[in-house]
Amino acid sequence: MTIATFDAAFRDGLAALLHARRDVRHFRPDPVPEARLHALLNLANLAPSVGLSQPWRFVLVEDPARRAALRENFLRVNATALAGQGEERAGLYARLKLEGMDQAPCQFALFALPDPEQGHGLGRGTMPETTAYSAVMALHTIWLAARAEGLGLGWVSILEPEAARVALDVPAEWRFIGYFCLGYPEAWHDTPELQREGWEHRRPATLLHR
Numbered sequence: 001m002t003i004a005t006f007d008a009a010f011r012d013g014l015a016a017l018l019h020a021r022r023d024v025r026h027f028r029p030d031p032v033p034e035a036r037l038h039a040l041l042n043l044a045n046l047a048p049s050v051g052l053s054q055p056w057r058f059v060l061v062e063d064p065a066r067r068a069a070l071r072e073n074f075l076r077v078n079a080t081a082l083a084g085q086g087e088e089r090a091g092l093y094a095r096l097k098l099e100g101m102d103q104a105p106c107q108f109a110l111f112a113l114p115d116p117e118q119g120h121g122l123g124r125g126t127m128p129e130t131t132a133y134s135a136v137m138a139l140h141t142i143w144l145a146a147r148a149e150g151l152g153l154g155w156v157s158i159l160e161p162e163a164a165r166v167a168l169d170v171p172a173e174w175r176f177i178g179y180f181c182l183g184y185p186e187a188w189h190d191t192p193e194l195q196r197e198g199w200e201h202r203r204p205a206t207l208l209h210r
Contacts, residue, residue: 021143022188023153023154023192024154025193026185027103027105027152028184029103030183030184032106032184040146040151041058044056044139044141049137050122050123050131051120051123053116055135056177058109058110058111061179066167067107070168070179074156076160078158081093081158096194097193099158100154100156100183101156101181103183104182104183105182106181107179107180107182110135110139110176111175112177113131113175114173114174132177139155139177139178151184156179156181161176
């Protein structure tokens with residue numbers, strides 16, 4: 001079998017993709033073709049996972065009642081988060097667009113199995129949380145692949161996990177990772193929205209030597 005090699009042009013393109021990835025919250029209504037969604041999931045399945053356990057579980061959310069329950073979950077938790085902001089940042093927080101649940105044509109939740117049979121427990125005896133880390137790796141793979149195809153992805157993390165699990169009627173042992181909005185963005189921007197709004201800025205990488 002021939003092992004793939006990657007030239008400088010590919011490496012430059014990969015760096016450009018990483019720079020161009022955004023947490024998208026403003027979507028056009030155009031539907032995401034089902035074939036494209038399945039292609040993204042197949043790429044996610046190539047992500048690294050502890051012990052080759054592939055513990056990720058994706059749940060496509062199409063039912064209006066379930067979407068409404070998750071939207072109410074967000075509004076409730078977001079109101080609590082707003083109340084917890086200091087006076088100086090409360091106004092800025094209130095102006096932030098933190099989710100795209102009203103616009104995104106495709107929405108899905110990601111869960112991780114805490115103790116999947118697949119993988120036979122390899123690599124997670126002392127660090128069981130690695131199954132959740134593995135699910136996030138699968139999500140990041142989708143995020144980059146979606147951006148390469150002109151699709152935007154937004155992560156809604158301002159949710160109460162157990163209420164989200166109940167709303168989606170999945171097994172009690174599944175661990176909620178996040179809720180995601182997928183679709184065609186209204187626009188692409190050079191800088192992240194939180195940076196444009198003055199919430200935070202990206203800092204240089206640091207390396208600690210020992």
